[in-house]
Amino acid sequence: MAVSTVYTVQSLNSTFSISKPTKTQLGFNQKQLVFYKKTTTTRRTTTEITCSTGDTVVIGLAADSGCGKSTFMRRLTSVFGGAAEPPKGGNPDSNTLISDTTTVICLDDYHSLDRTGRKEKGVTALDPRANNFDLMYEQPPKIFVIEGLHPMYDARVRELLDFSIYLDISNEVKFAWKIQRDMAERGHSLESIKASIEARKPDFDAYIDPQKQYADAVIEVLPTQLIPDDNEGKVLRVRLIMKEGVKYFNPVYLFDEGSTISWIPCGRKLTCSYPGIKFTYGPESYFGHEVSVLEMDGQFDRLDELIYVESHLSNISTKFYGEVTQQLLKHADFPGSNNGTGLFQTIVGLKIRDLFEQIVASRTAAPLQATKA
């Protein structure tokens, strides 16, 4: 069904271009993408890759650098099964991943200006001028994820997405994560980490953050409210903001869809250690859209807490009881495995699987209808 020929070229600096989706005679929107790859350094060769597919579901994932996209991607590919690896023959340090079912394209691999070029023009990686949006690279796998700083920035690309996700990390949490990431590095100090975040903030606010209004799901990460005056950033409050009315996407809910719920699972049946776990659920308005928000504050300590919580959530699109718990345990050493970040990333992965299956089912049904007419 999907045909593509791939030529790989070993290169770290390449630019790509895209052609728009075309409608076939039958009237479906068949995604046809053409991919031109040029090396910008000494070898000026062009390679052309054409792929057309009716079966691929395209997902966009946006977040700032260092904010957990790669962890999310690995959880997502794990839900679909198969081990994901960088493309063979390509740049081994790329964050692009390919498995049997999923392809993740990391946009941040392909900044169209090399470092020197950007420096000359005073453009950070966050500024869209540093990125060539005329790019898409496709392979037959069922799920095609585009992850990076700006997958939802350009309206043309947004049109191609079947579903989009934005990871919204609050300033305090981002700072704590980057300290954890960088403090062991010889070159870094608290001051350099702070300076880097602050210098990037204007472009982040102008170009990255606005994408969240377009996302179908936003995972917002904030410091906890369970510990008064907490400034340690250890315990997290995570909100899964789900847009209402998105085709094939049924938001997760607690107990009674559309109502407002506050739930502390710890008590007589379940004992939790400090600071415990608190859930809320309810309808809200987000940038003018109606959304449902499921929020978890606190962390899991034990398997039984996890399974208990899972059994009370609805519309999580699991295929068997305990699937969320199993997925979390599979990657227990990934950051966030014991709090809302891991939980909601896993659930979003399952929702995407569900979305994919619904879309495929509807596409298979469509040709039958066309022949009937």
Added chain:
Amino acid sequence: MASSFTSLNLNPYPSFRSESDGEINSTNKIKIKMNMNTPPTSSSRSGTRLKAMKFKGTQMREKKLTELIEQKVVEANQVCGEDETSDECKVAWDEVEEVSQAKADLRLKLEKLQQDPLESFCQENPETDECRIYED
């Protein structure tokens, strides 16, 4: 903003706590310890990383990234010293972020995924310099 940042504890990831001493749900007989991302000590971190690091090329890349981080931080401080509000200053710190993230990605692959990124390349090209087996 500055004061709230500096008071943050340097460990954002919740450390693994020992089992609570409350009653445990009787239906769950198996208590699986959720080893939730205890911040590694430098020795345990280097241990798992070294196990996964197989090829010379990866060791060279790690070294290069470490040096690059240092170098880029120095550059950023220099450029921003001249004019803190300039675009060049922003770009310099952005480069620091990129290189820091690249190093972190490599660390993630080695420590958590236990994979050497050069694995498939070296299967095809075992004779190259980068694919010499790295020995500590």
